[in-house]
Amino acid sequence: MKRALVFASLSVLTVLLGCGDSGGQKTAPAASGSAKKPAASAAGSAKAASGPKPIDRKNLAVFEQLPKESKSDKNPATPAKVALGRQLYFDTRLSKNHDVSCNTCHNLETYGVDNKPVSEGHGKQKGTRNSPTVYGAALHTVQFWDGRAADVEEQATGPIVNPVEMAADEKRVVETLTSIPEYKKAFEESFPDEKEPVTLVNVGKAIGAFERTLLVSGKWDKYLAGDDAALSQDEKNGLSVFMDSGCTSCHGGAMVGGNMLMKLGAVKPWTDEKDKGKFEVTKDEKDKMFFKVPTLRNVAKTAPYFHDGSVSDLGEAVKKMAFHQNGLEISADEIKAVVAFLGALTVEIPAEMTKAPELPKSTPKTPKPDPAVASAAGEEKKGG
Numbered sequence: 001m002k003r004a005l006v007f008a009s010l011s012v013l014t015v016l017l018g019c020g021d022s023g024g025q026k027t028a029p030a031a032s033g034s035a036k037k038p039a040a041s042a043a044g045s046a047k048a049a050s051g052p053k054p055i056d057r058k059n060l061a062v063f064e065q066l067p068k069e070s071k072s073d074k075n076p077a078t079p080a081k082v083a084l085g086r087q088l089y090f091d092t093r094l095s096k097n098h099d100v101s102c103n104t105c106h107n108l109e110t111y112g113v114d115n116k117p118v119s120e121g122h123g124k125q126k127g128t129r130n131s132p133t134v135y136g137a138a139l140h141t142v143q144f145w146d147g148r149a150a151d152v153e154e155q156a157t158g159p160i161v162n163p164v165e166m167a168a169d170e171k172r173v174v175e176t177l178t179s180i181p182e183y184k185k186a187f188e189e190s191f192p193d194e195k196e197p198v199t200l201v202n203v204g205k206a207i208g209a210f211e212r213t214l215l216v217s218g219k220w221d222k223y224l225a226g227d228d229a230a231l232s233q234d235e236k237n238g239l240s241v242f243m244d245s246g247c248t249s250c251h252g253g254a255m256v257g258g259n260m261l262m263k264l265g266a267v268k269p270w271t272d273e274k275d276k277g278k279f280e281v282t283k284d285e286k287d288k289m290f291f292k293v294p295t296l297r298n299v300a301k302t303a304p305y306f307h308d309g310s311v312s313d314l315g316e317a318v319k320k321m322a323f324h325q326n327g328l329e330i331s332a333d334e335i336k337a338v339v340a341f342l343g344a345l346t347v348e349i350p351a352e353m354t355k356a357p358e359l360p361k362s363t364p365k366t367p368k369p370d371p372a373v374a375s376a377a378g379e380e381k382k383g384g
């Protein structure tokens with residue numbers, strides 16, 4: 001009954017959207033009114049009989065199914081390189097104190113995140129940003145909340161040398177890896193044309209090649225492929241609200257996000273402007289509060305939300321988005337529906353993908369763990 005009402009008011013909303021469009025960036029009018037609709041209107045009961053309107057598949061063109069692979073011409077994958085990358089991803093010896101790996105903050109068993117507001121790295125130091133998922137990250141047009149790295153290969157070298165994350169440096173990384181004969185051999189096999197293959201850049205390439213394999217599709221992809229029964233009615237209702245509210249003007253494509261930077265507070269200013277996103281990198285006024293639109297795949301599993309991990313409830317995140325990005329006050333039922341839809345973007349990750357590989361043993365030449373925290377560690381706190 002309630003849902004039918006939601007959809008009755010949504011059709012009003014759709015009409016409003018048509019004239020409220022303000023040019024290039026889609027924005028919605030300030031109030032949908034649906035939150036304050038009287039409980040029983042004539043329109044509501046008429047709709048109740050016919051049920052929610054079916055989704056027009058033409059509107060699904062803003063999304064794409066997950067591609068089977070994510071290739072890089074600059075970093076062609078080989079089985080040897082991917083296997084090496086997997087080991088490096090899990091190896092805490094790339095960190096100064098041998099206690100932090102990529103998997104510490106991007107745990108493959110917990111959907112590629114640490115579920116903390118902001119991550120903790122070397123010496124339990126905290127960064128200032130929430131760790132995004134690594135699943136599907138290779139498909140994003142840029143990396144990081146502010147887009148400061150071009151691809152996963154470039155990104156991967158950052159956290160290793162970041163003083164609040166893994167706190168190593170290239171010299172230490174090269175010493176560590178060359179002290180372990182199995183690693184030395186694996187680098188030679190992965191980069192056969194290079195005389196000195198053990199470099200930080202190649203660590204990034206191997207990890208990047210591994211990250212490119214972290215693609216898992218699910219029922220959402222089946223639905224996009226034409227299987228209407230792949231989503232439940234609740235999930236489809238949520239998809240309608242998602243599309244009608246204008247969420248797809250930013251969260252679209254194969255990752256349901258990940259393909260642009262957008263202003264946080266596009267319609268109504270965001271409440272916390274401490275971290276100004278891309279502006280922190282460029283110092284250009286027009287970049288203020290521009291953040292990467294995150295993927296919404298598996299979002300039900302990757303709380304807390306936003307660049308600063310400030311919101312832990314998905315419904316609250318949806319409500320804030322509708323208000324600040326689209327200028328809409330959506331009802332509790334609409335929020336519930338969107339949360340059901342977002343839940344349909346969760347996939348089951350196969351155990352062989354999350355399993356920690358066996359790592360080669362250290363030798364007497366391997367540099368020892370070093371807990372010292374550099375005093376100048378304030379420099380690069382964002383994270384990686």
Ligand code: HEC
Nearest residue numbers: 102105119120121129130131132143144145159382383384
């Ligand atoms: C101490 C925690 C921590 C460690 C260790 C860490 N990361 Fe991150 N990672 C983060 C945080 C926080 C961000 C977001 C930082 C930002 O956007 O400014 C991030 C961002 C990323 C991104 C960008 C994703 C996106 O959607 O933009 C990728 C990919 C990534 N990390 C992979 C890695 C890899 C590979 C390693 C190991 C070499 C690693 N991370 C180590 C915390 C960590």
Ligand code: HEC
Nearest residue numbers: 245247250262266291292293294305306307317321322325
């Ligand atoms: C104008 C672009 C835009 C629109 C429209 C938009 N979003 Fe977002 N969304 C973003 C950006 C940018 C972020 C990242 C914010 C940050 O860095 O804190 C985000 C973050 C999110 C997050 C948090 C994800 C995470 O992993 O932290 C959710 C959930 C979300 N959006 C859902 C929605 C929903 C639902 C709608 C429609 C009601 C919507 N968005 C509309 C740009 C948009």
